[in-house]
Amino acid sequence: ELAPERVGVVVAPSHPAAQRLRHVPPSALLQETLLHTSSRPQAWPSWAQAHGLDASALKLGTAFEHLYYLLEAAVAGLGPAIAPEPLVAEDLAAGRLIAPWGFAATGGFWVLARPDGPADARVDALADWLVQQL
Known part of the structure; x- marks a missing residue:
């Protein structure tokens, strides 16, 4: 294990809802159309x-095949x-x-x-570096 996975909602400051979302609870996201990956x-x-919201109330919008494309769209x-x-x-x-x-x-x-198989010092060094980066 390198690190626990933590995810969160991200939005560009230029998006019309960005400033409003900064000052309201996560339930405000139910009013937004959400980008996602297939x-x-x-x-x-x-x-x-995890945030106590009804997942069926989410409005999923455009789906992207790869996370990279999703992040570029955001x-x-x-x-x-x-x-x-x-x-x-x-x-x-x-x-x-x-x-x-x-x-979270x-x-x-x-x-x-x-x-x-046998231990490989290169793999251990890579694991140590990855832990530091994450």
């Missing part, structure tokens, strides 16, 4: 449940998205995205898997 359909429902101001914290850290630091409610653990973990 590769992780449980992301929004899990987030909603940065472009097309709507709120849900993302793992490490993947948006630079966009948050640069002000291209905001995370109105921060990030999902119960999942970022892991490094390796085949059974």
